[in-house]
Amino acid sequence: MKRSLQRHLSLMLGGTILLTCLVAAIASFALAYSEAKEFQDDMLQQIAELNSDDGFAQKTPQSSRKITLKDPESRITIIHLPGEPRPDWLAADLRSGFHTLYAGAEQQRVFIRDMPAERRTVVTQPTDARDEIAANSALHTLIPLLLLLPLLTILIMRIVRHELAPIAQLSRSLDEQSADRPQALADDGLPEEISPFVQAINRLLERVNHLIGQQRRFIADAAHELRSPLTALSVQAQNLRHAESIAVVHERLLPLQEGIERARQLTEQLLNLARTQAETSGRTEVNISLLARELIAAYLPVAEARKLDLGLEEMVPLTVCGSPEALRLIVKNALENALKYTSEGGEVTLRLRADEHDSIIEIVDDGPGIPIDEQARVFDSFYRMPDARGEGSGLGLTIAREAATRQGGTVSLHAGPEGSGLIFRYRQTHGTPDARI
Structure with missing residues (x-):
């Protein structure tokens, strides 16, 4: 009871x-x-x-x-x-x-x-x-x-019921709220002791509204982004059906395979983003130095194919408290972007360092960089700069930012050395995975 x-x-x-x-x-x-x-x-x-x-x-x-x-x-x-x-x-x-x-x-x-x-x-x-x-x-x-005595007993019960009536009214107001569009509760006339509680609920409802809005935009953008490659796949499949010879089949099969790969990558990134937003795994000590070496080894063939100099610069051995999967997603997506947009013969460096308070992971490249007025927008879902080259879904940095937020860290973009290239930076306070920097 x-x-x-x-x-x-x-x-x-x-x-x-x-x-x-x-x-x-x-x-x-x-x-x-x-x-x-x-x-x-x-x-x-x-x-x-x-x-x-x-x-x-x-x-x-x-x-x-x-x-x-x-x-x-x-x-x-x-x-x-x-x-x-x-x-x-x-x-x-x-x-x-x-x-x-x-x-x-x-x-x-x-x-x-x-x-x-x-x-x-x-x-x-x-x-x-x-x-x-x-x-x-x-x-x-x-x-x-x-x-x-009986008079006082009756008065006490009536006074307590009357003073607690606003709480019952608040619960009824919450029950009457629409699940997809919750509204802030009115705190007029509430006792001073209840007002902070109602204000906290209103702040929570505001965050819920913000998250619901983000989900709606994400679903709409995802539907839009998936529609284009799926439409292209449908057209290519029809073209393949009407091929007149084996040579034509082989010719039309290549763009179909490329379209399937793009759809697979987009679906994988959507799943990664959804998994990151629903992250509930426990936190542990993650050896970032070992993680960095594994990623360098995994992407070294890609770098060699593009004639890029991929290296690791480890100023200090780095260990961070957090989710291994989330930290891997952060570094992996930033590294993929750097390898994708850096020109042939360029350099991409994964740098590990720390200062007095924070652990810092940086991916430094000498590619075209991102203008200052675009650096905030590229973290939005499905956003790509107008002159961006290559194929992409615009989800890589979004996933990295979402994973960083879940880890209690921050991600940011900065101009590279001497104003050229780009630096992707993840920063997290030592030993405090829930800190907000």
Whole structure:
């Protein structure tokens, strides 16, 4: 069962208030009980004074100066000594003031007041009667608290439900969103504590919208790019069907094979891009020096066929934390582009170096280079410069940038030495594959 924030808050607040009310009730009962006991002692003392001879000397006739009070509820008894019999449990030598004595099995609270001529007024009251009166008086103080408890419980539940209502409203707003076009949530009137959460959701929705837009553009561009070679293949296949001789078949088979190879390369690059965007493989320490030697060996026949000088310049042994497949794609696509666009007799160098903070992989060529105003655009999917030579899909640098972003690094293009050629540079912070540079 999932944890309910509303139920948890209601229980916690209700429990806190219940505990507070319980402590307050105990304290109130104890204070009221103590006050009632003190009040009863004062009452015994005042009765003793009112029933003494000197207290009535100026106020009552001589025949009424001694009063005996027997209250059936408070059970107060007044004894005048020596005029009335002294009970056995009342010692003759008790000093004046308050005493607690036992009259058989019953406990008595006694107040003794001494008067002139060895006369004494004794006022007694059973302690059980006193306790009953004090308890009843103290219990009356608990009634308001007991009445408030259910009211406070209801108020707490309503307040918590009302304060958490914006969260429920936000969830309904999210559920009503269109999956392909999510919109930012309104944060007007939201509590200060919820606003950062909603703003974070809005930033996420903005990124989702951006990714959805990229996917739509990519699908449209991919469909456009695939349509052209597939149309060409269809035409070439029809031409091959109508060939009049074996020689014509062989002549028309060559462009068909080239078209199939272009379609294969484009499909492979599309799959590489999709695989890079969905990269979920774990990260490990990748020996870039070993990876570079493997790629140099793999592309050396291509370089020799184009009469290019392909070499490795390793300033430091390089190890990078990341995905081996992604790092291979980055270097491989950059190296393929350099070999494709560098003129015969040129040089292509794979350079490994590092500075204080970053590991750096560079592919340096002395080809035609890329104008500064085009260096950002060539990373877009399917974009090729108007005067680009050779066959290509415009996905190589896009794949390299996507893989670099997934690795926590950056790719960039720079003018080559003395302003000629091009430098492709991948930079990643040491030991932090998730850094953004």
